[in-house]
Amino acid sequence: MPWIDRMRGLPLGRIVPTTLIAAFSLLWIFPPLLTLATAFKSDAEVLANPFGLPAVPTLDAFRYAWQAMDYAGLFFNSFLYSAAGSAFAVVLALPAAYAFSWFRIPGRVLLFVMLLTTLMLPQQTVILPLFSLLRTLGLLDTRFGLILVHAAFGMPFLLLVMTGFVSGIPREVADAARIDGCSDFGIFRYIIVPLTMPAIAVGFTINFINIWKEYFFALILLSSQDAMPINVGILGVTNDFFFTSLNLPSAAIVLAQLPLILLYVFANRWIRQGMFAGAIKS
Amino acid sequence: MTEAIGLRSQVRETFLSKLADFMANRGFVLVFGIILPVAVYVVFVGWPILFNIYLSFTKWNGLAPDVVFVGIDNYIRLINDPGFRQAFFNSLKWALLALSIHLGIGLTLSILLHSGRVDFPAFFRSLIFLPFTMSLVTVGLMFSLILSPGFGVLDALLRGVGLEGLIRTWLGDYDITIYVLIIIDAWAYLGIPLMMFHAGLSAINTELFDAARVDGASEWQLAWHVTLPSLKPVILIVTMLSVIQSLKTFDLVSVMTGGGPAGGTSVLGHYMYVISFRRNDFGYGATIGVVMLLFSAGFALTYLRGVARNALD
Amino acid sequence: MRRAFSKAVLVAALSTTMMVPVSGAMAEAVKIRFMDRTTATEQAAYSKWLADTFNAAHEGEIEIVWEGVPDEAYKTKIFTVLRAPNPPDVFYSWEGGRAKFLIDSGFAAELDPYYEKYGWKDIMNPSGVQLATFDGHQYFVPTMMAAAVLWYRPDILKELGLEAPSTWADAMAAADTLKQAGITPFILANQMRWPAQFMWSALFVNTYGVEAYDDLIARRLAWTDPKVVDAFQIMKDLMDGGYFENGANGIDITPAVVPFSKGEAAMWYQGSFMTGRFLDDAGAPKFPLDYTTFPSVGDQAPTVSVFAENTLMMLAQSEHKDEAAEFLDWVLSVESQTRQSNEGKLLFPANVNVSLDNFDPLMQRLGKTIAAPQDATFMHVDHAVPDALADPFLDGLQSVLVGVMSPEQAAAQVENAAQAELGDVN
Structure with missing residues (x-):
């Protein structure tokens, strides 16, 4: 960049680009911050002071949104789908990661690529058969059916993350155990699983977030209100009543986002690295 | 001696005997490491992809039991559909x-x-x-x-x-x-x-x-x-x-x-x-x-x- | 040993005294699953009341298992449950194209014997009977009727020396006067795509006759027919001529009530379901309000669109059709239908014997219009045709109004869909 070049050595050389980038990043942080601020305002204050921080912060909008939209139920469902879906996916993916990285199974690259196609597959290409399959099995519009689907579609991402990790474990670690007569399962149980724990944690967390953010499957494979995750249930705010005020939908958005924001704040580095590794999923 | 080398030494054997041997020795790896994930893939991804391709040659309202095969009609429709x-x-x-x-x-x-x-x-x-x-x-x-x-x-x-x-x-x-x-x-x-x-x-x-x-x-x-x-x-x-x-x-x-x-x-x-x-x-x-x-x-x-x-x- | 024995005796005694009568009664009661579409709190409460009251009266014989599904989710839900184990015996079904969709898919029971047995034709709104009839057989019962009418502000028209238009020429003359006075002649409020089709359908029927419209719906007339193109063109001319409110394709019906109530707009051709937004809690209009039927075009007498807003079907595969019919008869009873109008706030009843005496005079008049036998009637397009045609039609109409499609293109789009769904014109 020539303009940077010219300023090299000047004290301004850092201040100007930093200010520019800061101004640009404002575009990214302003909408979420605005939503957060609006959620803490009363109806009257939103009108009087749309941009500033809330003068008299109130939790009324949160309280109202929580009750009117049955957020307790929506949260329960979202937690259930995210946690159970990811847990099932881990259980499916971990032995597979072990098998694919430690054993020269004939045709393994082909099989591995096949499993990974799920990652890049638009959901629209499988939704009609899935809909029909789940209906035949009596699993359409059931929590268990959606968990199964999330497990199946989350498995390849975990497989990718954990295969990279498991193949990095030195084989010598297992040799001693094998001499002691340990079986494949023993090695998996006593060596692979404990050593892979960090990867399991990262993979589980990211998969948890992915399922929390997921919309298409939940929208189509569920129709009962009491089974909806928050990402579909939150659309209740778009009715006339909610959308004529700004603070109620803002509060609903903040609440729906809270678990993810918390995860992001407390496991920031972790998540970014993991998401980066598996960005294909998104 | 690692497993990889152990397996590689068997390369000259026929595929079938290799498979049989593998089954006997590697039950856990085979069943839970390969068959189960591949089966899950087949049921939830592989079969749906194929079935979706089949559906694209049919007329079906999604509810009625009858799925009517219509050949490439739907693909011709694509071309004329604004x-x-x-x-x-x-x-x-x-x-x-x-x-x-x-x-x-x-x-x-x-x-x-x-x-x-x-x-x-x-x-x-x-x-x-x-x-x-x-x-x-x-x-x-x-x-x-x-x-x-x-x-x-x-x-x-x-x-x-x-x-x-x-x-x-x-x-x-x-x-x-x-x-x-x-x-x-x-x-x-x-x-x-x-x-x-x-x-x-x-x-x-x-x-x-x-x-x-x-x-x-x-x-x-x-x-x-x-x-x-x-x-x-x-x-x-x-x-x-x-x-x-x-x-x-x-x-x-x-x-x-x-x-x-x-x-x-x-x-x-x-x-x-x-x-x-x-x-x-x-x-x-x-x-x-x-x-x-x-x-x-x-x-x-x-x-x-x-x-x-x-x-x- | 002794203790074990006495324990066994105790258990046996308990189960004979407590379990048997209860389980005996349970085994006798026939369970009927009833799935209704719920739109508003009052309506859901009414629907639940139907089941509860019926159950109380038929204790030990029939038990209605009620489930309410919100409007937006209802359609997908129907797709889910009808093909799943344990489908509902009685379910909300829509009329026209969607009802035909369920009939053709093999899920709707033919109700002719029950229409006969309970004499439903004698108590039911005559247009309702007609709507429930497909190829000479009845497949649903209408539970709530509606009509599309031209709502207008009598005060505004009077101020400008105008009267409620009885011909389309009058309506256009009045519209020009209104425009000059700075008042929007017609509200369209077409953000959600469906509202504009009411006027389109009425214009088509009243210009070319209800037979031509029936031909169009029954696929005896192509959607590319000049009559169809012409109806699109009239709508486009109205739009381009400034006869609708500004941003008519960006506002929904509820917010559009505001300019209408303030007198910034004078007329609105829309369904009778708008009364929920026009009336106060006591059932009187919140602002000066009147209605007339759609004005006649040319020398034909006007045809009024009377349609069934709510309908119930019986599952063709149900093992308890007689019990389900018993329940349907209860839904149609004067007691239920009166409650639907009062507590449920759902106008108008499908049973013509329900008294409307305690309603606002305007509503009484409208109720009589709806209950009167019509020479002919029609449903607006998205009720009349299956979804496969209705959706591209609504898209096409909005595209014409927005100006991104010509009337010919919109007509061709619907014709394409009709080709694929129903085949060639017969």
């Missing part, structure tokens, strides 16, 4: 524009943040990554509020700085709404290209820069002749991910406009849903799914081969 054409070109527009934002702004920003002339680069990268942790549904709702006519914050801002003339019905104007959605989509996704370019830039050998600087190259020349060529693989990956991402687009459109006004924001991923679930035409909906499959397959397979090699070796 709704499909509209969705197709909107998707194309989406892919190209989103890609130019991901590459253009993503690269410029990454290079600036990596130049050492910006303080707190990691902090700024985190800020821009933040929206990626939000679901597109909440992103869509958030911007629906900000852009809503009458009491939206954007209009208030424009009025505040004397730019009333720029105010539009952001989500109800046939000519501009699709661009509004594309920009919001790129806003939410930019963190990913940024992280990728950051990783790519960090991997470039600094000696290359030093050598070029000694030769008197300007920063601009450095960026053009050293940085960009070294980033080529990353640029390719970002391109493929961005295009597939655009092709799948559904959430934002569904939440913010439902494809309107007058189909102005209808994209393939959403049109497929409209045809299948709003018009009860599962056969034709499956056909649009097959079109999406064809477009994504080319990109996906090239990319995944690289990913798989990387992970397995």
Whole structure:
């Protein structure tokens, strides 16, 4: 960049680009911050002071949104789908990661690529058969059916993350155990699983977030209100009543986002690295 | 002696005896490591892909028991369907524009943040990554509020700085709404290209820069002749991910406009849903799914081969 | 040993005294699953009341298992449950194209014997009977009727020396006067795509006759027919001529009530379901309000669109059709239908014997219009045709109004869909 070049050595050389980038990043942080601020305002204050921080912060909008939209139920469902879906996916993916990285199974690259196609597959290409399959099995519009689907579609991402990790474990670690007569399962149980724990944690967390953010499957494979995750249930705010005020939908958005924001704040580095590794999923 | 070598010594044996041997010795690995995940894949992904292709040759309303085979009728319909054409070109527009934002702004920003002339680069990268942790549904709702006519914050801002003339019905104007959605989509996704370019830039050998600087190259020349060529693989990956991402687009459109006004924001991923679930035409909906499959397959397979090699070796 | 024995005796005694009578009664009661579409709190409460009251009266014989599904989710839900184990015996079904969709898919029971047995034709709204009849057989019972009418502001028209238009020429003359006075002649409020089709359908029927419209719906007339193109063109001319409110394709019906109530607009051709937004809690209009039927075009007498807003079907595969019919008869009873109008706030009843005496005079008049036998009637397009045609039609109409499609293109779009769904014109 020539303009940077010219300023090299000047004290301004850092201040100007930093200010520019800061101004640009404002575009990214302003909408979420605005939503957060609006959620803490009363109806009257939103009108009087749309941009500033809330003068008299109130939790009324949160309280109202929580009750009117049955957020307790929506949260329960979202937690259930995210946690159970990811847990099932881990259980499916971990032995597979072990098998694919430690054993020269004939045709393994082909099989591995096949499993990974799920990652890049638009959901629209499988939704009609899935809909029909789940209906035949009596699993359409059931929590268990959606968990199964999330497990199946989350498995390849975990497989990718954990295969990279498991193949990095030195084989010598297992040799001693094998001499002691340990079986494949023993090695998996006593060596692979404990050593892979960090990867399991990262993979589980990211998969948890992915399922929390997921919309298409939940929208189509569920129709009962009491089974909806928050990402579909939150659309209740778009009715006339909610959308004529700004603070109620803002509060609903903040609440729906809270678990993810918390995860992001407390496991920031972790998540970014993991998401980066598996960005294909998104 | 490792397992790999142990197995490799058996290469001369026939495939069948190898398989039998494998079964006997490797029950756990075979059943839980290979068969189970592959079976799950077959039931939830593999079979649905094939069945979807079959459905694309049928007429089925999604409810009645009878599925009627109609040959290539649905594919002929694609050619004559203005709704499909509209969705197709909107998707194309989406892919190209989103890609130019991901590459253009993503690269410029990454290079600036990596130049050492910006303080707190990691902090700024985190800020821009933040929206990626939000679901597109909440992103869509958030911007629906900000852009809503009458009491939206954007209009208030424009009025505040004397730019009333720029105010539009952001989500109800046939000519501009699709661009509004594309920009919001790129806003939410930019963190990913940024992280990728950051990783790519960090991997470039600094000696290359030093050598070029000694030769008197300007920063601009450095960026053009050293940085960009070294980033080529990353640029390719970002391109493929961005295009597939655009092709799948559904959430934002569904939440913010439902494809309107007058189909102005209808994209393939959403049109497929409209045809299948709003018009009860599962056969034709499956056909649009097959079109999406064809477009994504080319990109996906090239990319995944690289990913798989990387992970397995 | 002894203790174990006495324990066994105790258990046996308990189960004979407590379990048997209860389980005996349970085994006798026939369970009927009833799935209704719920739209508003009052309506859901009414629907639940139907089941509860019926159950109390038939204790030990029939038990209605009620489930309410919100409007937006209802359609997908129907797709889910009808093909799943344990489908509902009685379910909300829509009329016209969607009802035909369920009939053709093999899920709707033919109700002719029950229409006969309970004499439903004698108590039911005559248009309702007609709507429930497909190829000479009845497949649903209408439970709530509606009509599309031209709502207008009598005060505004009077101020400008105008009267409620009885011909389309009058209506256009009045519209020009209104426009000059700075008042929007017609509200369209077409953000959600469906509202504009009411006027389109009425214009088509009253210009070309209800037979031509029936031909169009029954696929005896192509959607590319000049009559169809012409109806699109009239709508486009009205739009381009400034006869609808500004931003008519960007505003929904509820917010559009505001300019209408303030007198900034004078006329609105829309369904009777708008009364929920026009009336106060006591059932009187919140602002000066009147209605007339759609004005006649040319020298034909006007045809009024009377349609069934709510309908119930019986599952063709149900094992308890007689019990389900018993329940349907209860839904149609004067007691239920009166409650639907009063507590449920759902106008108008499908049973013509329900008294409307305690309603606002305007509503009484409208109720009589709806209950009167019509020479002919029609449903607006998205009720009349299956979703496969209705959706591209609504898209096309909005596209014409927005100006991104010509009337010919919109007509061709619907014709394409009709080709694929129903085949060639017969």
